[in-house]
Amino acid sequence: MNKFIKIDYLPRVEGEGGIAIEIKDGRITRLHFKIFEAPRFFESFLKGRSYSEAMDFTARICGICPVAYQMSSVHAIEKIFGIEIEKPIHELRRLLYCGEWIESHALHIYLLQGPDFYGIESAWASRQYMPIAKKGLGFKKLGNQIMAILGGRAVHPVSVKVGGFYKTPERKALIAILPDLERAYGESIEGIKWAAGLPFNNNAWDMEYVSLRHVDEYPINEGHAVSNKGLDKSMDRFLEGIQEYQVEYSTALHAGIKRDTSVSPYLVGPISRLNLNNDKLPLEIKNAINESGIALPIKNTQMGIIARSVEMAYAFYEAIRIIREYEKPDSPFIDFTTKAGEAIWITEAPRGMLIHRYEIDEGGHVKSCTIVPPTSQNLGHIESDIFHFLKNNLDKSAEIIKKESEKIIRSYDPCISCSVHVTYS
Amino acid sequence: MKRPRIGVFKFTSCDGCQLSIMNLEEKFLDLLELFDIAYFRETTDRPLTGHFDISIVEGSISTAWQKNDIVDIRERSRYLITIGACATAGGLQALRNWGSITDYKNYIYPSPVIINVLSTSTPISEHVYVDYELWGCPINEKAFSETLISFLIGKKPGIPIYSLCMECKRMGLPCILVSKSEPCLGPVTRAGCGALCPYFQKPCYGCFGPKEDANIESLLKQFQNMGLTQKECILLLDKMNTYAYRKAKIERS
Amino acid sequence: MTITKIKKDHLRLIFDRLKDSYKLVGPRVENDVIVLTEMDFHDIPAGYKDLHGKGVYRLSGNKDSNTFSFSLGPDSFKRFLSPPVREIFAFKKSKKGISANVSSKEEKPTAFIGMRACDISALKLYDKVFLEGPVRDTGYDSLKRNSLIIAVNCLYPNGNCFCDSLGTGPEVRDGFDLAITEIQDSFLLETGSSKGSEILNGLTIEEVSDKEMDEKNSRTEDCKKTIKRHIKVNDLPWVIYRNPEHPRWTDVASRCLACGNCTQVCPTCFCNSSYDRLELSGISKKSREISGNKVRAWDSCFSKNFARVHGGNFRPSRRARYRHWMTHKLAYWIEQFGSPGCVGCGRCITWCPVGIDITEELEAIRK
Amino acid sequence: MYDKSIPFEAKIRWIKKETRDTATYAFKITSREIERAYRFIPGQFNMLYMPGIGEAAISISSAPSDHDLTHTIRVAGDVTTAISRLDTGDVLGIRGPFGNGWPLEEIEERDLMIIAGGVGIAPLRSVIRHILNDRTEPRHVKGVRGGKISSPARIILYGSKTPKDIIFRDEFPRYRDAFQTFLTVDKADPEEYWRGDIGLITGMWNKTSFNPLNTVVFMCGPEVMMQSMVKELILKGVPGEKIFISIERNMNCGMGICGHCFFGPKFVCKDGPVFRFTDIEGFLGIKEI
């Protein structure tokens, strides 16, 4: 029996993509995750521009995770200039990123993926789901508030600067949201239990997860790249082990880990981070994981919602910690001189590792740059994942296959507008 | 009374403006009381059908198929509102309008030929009639809800078209152009963001696009007096609203 | 009016006393600019010097042993007495009808610290606009009534000051509760009202010697001499009325950004717009109810929509808008309120991003 | 006294459609107290308020001696459109009255010429009805040419675009009791029955007989029309001091504190909207004043 399954325009994902699956005589003959989001060529525009514009330009790649872009670029450039940022700035940047994790995770958990488990078309399509959606909006709002205090607004904040921030917040302003954060933290722990209890498919398989790992902390802005299959590389070496390739049905490049004879897909994002770094979580959250009966490592990507819920709770935990310890630094940034050079930096965007490489000339202008967003790293993996699911479900109706594939894709929280920004290097 | 039907559409963009709609947070639920969100791909599964009382369009036109789609959307809509720098001015991606698309493609793709895009990125208003343009990169969510309210109750949205300086001064921020010789675009930029950058002691970089009757020539001359080169001055304009600023600069000179 | 003096280090006591019953608003350094905010004694930018040029401002610290060594920042009292955005009333329209309610907030009275002569003159003009017209503006009225003015006599004018030509400064004459003059070893205090005298009750105040009076006068004279900028007022308003088509208007329009900065920093510019502010939650489809606020916000005659009417705009060109602004300041005002609308504070010169200078433009029109 | 910065509520008692885009609305002020305190003179205006939408300056078209307080409103933009959707029994907000009004003391013992264009007749209707209601006023005897002219003379010149656009058309017969009335339209559809003049209002002089030196002119209409009318009136010998015109500007506060309505040094809201020609003469010709 032949089946042809097509989704022109995936709903509840960020950006424009579709899927085409063809099954002939019990064999999968085509499986394309199509990205037709138009490319925007920002990397080319950055050539010749001042280093200081990199943060504002790359932020516009993605409205959902602009902070990630600002963080990867600012750190890469600081590395080139040999700037060592001070502890308070490190902490504030982590806080800013926590804001984005909360915002992005809450949006995905409660408003985008959540409805899948309730069989509804949107988060507001049923009365029963409304309280859950409201809760999500509540979390999301707090994430946004953190970003607004630190950066003026949640989408494309304006305060990040090479060497620190343009201006650091008053302690008063941060303390003011502490009670709300503390309450939300409690609720987010409950949220882990809720996520763990959702009905999942049984599409578990043996995959390779890659994330940053840091000696002291759950990775956000720093660390080195590791995987469960032995990969362990410093940030600057990571790209060497990666192969990017173009497929004719997509405006986004794919990426895989170069192995002896092949290029193998890998997974980045909350599942990878949690699987590889759960030892760095505070006890309270570890307990919540155990009490919810979550078995680590997570091997089913649909359970990304669990990993996201854990990380959201962690982001609240961290935000509270940082705010409690915060003292406004004397100067919002440190002085520096520009230098020529090249550097790679990776940070953990909500969807996974975001790689930036810059080459800067004597005058502080960008000579070349490479950006590898998490979603483009996941594209190959998404296809493998669906392939894996199909293999065991070839007998299912086209309708079911379509729905389930859509759900699998959605569980990655793919950021398609990001994914078309990847430079071939 | 029937709730007006709303469609949210996306062209070439970062989704940030759509996210700003979600960032209305609990007010988003108020929005649902008043409007029927009949199409919003990023958040719901409902298919594209029928006509819309208000269509909200994010993103610029940068591919051939988008040119057709926008005409279709226009035909389905009573009012069409564009949101954000991409849709109202072509976005940051409109920087390609001043260069060679082939170079850009070559820089990014191993097989550039299969990338099918237009050589320009243009605002929606260059393709179809737009009833109202909401500026910003991203838009301000308050302005967005005010716009919808205005259409709902039948008035012109009262969103200012005057300079950012007005907003900056209302907030009591000392001018960084005057006190620090920072090249702030505030005097030629629309109010609407809440003077975020001046608040952070950072020169305005023009998220909200040119204000009405922007005297760009005169401001750039002042920047040159402050020591910027002519090229640096132009680069200041060449950001998310490059297309609109350059147009305003030409129109005024 | 009596004049007494206190030792320099006793000034703090006045602040301490004021704090009990007033919110103190005065000069303070923020982001390298002297702004007007809530403040306390230690916030006074003592020893600071502010340099003002055309479109340029720089602050340098600790150059001087004087307390009031600085001059004016961009802000004036108007930020507090006619706030940038103010709710006028809350409205509700329902099936039952329309209601408009003024919410009255009890606010702590404000003491304005360090107001200069030009600003006090401006305040008098504000009174004419908001209190002496056909309708008394209740909001301004109550804020004003509730305030206390501690003036400071200017001794170190900045490069853009020209109050002297307009007779609005540099020394304060009236319209204050207490006026401070800084001399070598002490502060001379003039009381201008009973509220002003009350503040001094119980403080160790001393008599002022003739020598000290002489010092005050000679310092004021010196101050006048250091005022560099002047404006000729004898032929106002006619010199402007005679020249509505002067080519200089086109010239200034090529420089003017119509950004409105001049009007926002000017202590006498009062233009504003009122509009209805609605929230999504203020509309109920079911009950057909609408509720929201009527808000009044600072506006500017440089805004293009300012003179817009249905079907047209009375001042579409930048040329006409600059002309209107300057003509209002220096000519119309005289007819409307009996004196020019400019008090010579020079703020519009300093804070114009392209340094357009009202005194220079007037001279050019005169030629 | 009530606070004129806060609107009070008024209910629509009746609506009379005048033309395609204009209607007259009669209002009843809801609060007895305010109704009693509310006093106006012809030529003054109110700020009509549609909550959530905004305010529009609209002249009072009834006379103080009339039973109803009326406004005659042409649909122009947001507020006026919203008002046009209201029904009898609906409410809106009113602030006012504002402005100076027509100088009625000037017309005692003097000839009065009322010149109106378009909806500009609204504030003049207030004067017309004031005169009609006033028993001490002389009545006009029909048959102008050769007939007896009342003294002092009372004249109305009214111009509108087409016969269909004539506001208060049904009231004109009554106006003829006290006024010599002259109607003209820019153009008339041949299909339509139209006995009046065709052409600009400026071309109607010769039909009227009045003594320029003893005449007071009240005028309201488009600014260009008023400018050319004034020119001709002065040529005819009417003293500039005796010409009064009502001017329109952007009106925001209505009470002299917002700066929007300046006409040269004048606040249209409090110094006007009615101005003696000679007081504003110098500014009338200046572009973009």
Ligand SMILES: Cc1cc2nc3c(=O)[nH]c(=O)nc-3n(C[C@H](O)[C@H](O)[C@H](O)COP(=O)(O)OP(=O)(O)OC[C@H]3O[C@@H](n4cnc5c(N)ncnc54)[C@H](O)[C@@H]3O)c2cc1C
């Ligand atoms: C003294 C006086 C008496 C009048 N008497 C009458 C009368 O008796 N009958 C009559 O029909 N008309 C009269 N008018 C004219 C009437 O006031 C206008 O037609 C009316 O204000 C139109 O209001 P609107 O809201 O319907 O129109 P709009 O054009 O929607 O709004 C008009 C006003 O709204 C503001 N506005 C609208 N859009 C914008 C925007 N995009 N940005 C900024 N501001 C904007 C402007 O301030 C503008 O003046 C009078 C005017 C005056 C000054």
Ligand code: SF4
């Ligand atoms: S205008 Fe700015 S925020 Fe909006 S979609 Fe475009 S790049 Fe994103």
Ligand code: SF4
């Ligand atoms: S800081 Fe920028 S926006 Fe603010 S007043 Fe100065 S020029 Fe205008």
Ligand code: SF4
């Ligand atoms: S016009 Fe200029 S100098 Fe005069 S009072 Fe205003 S700001 Fe000061």
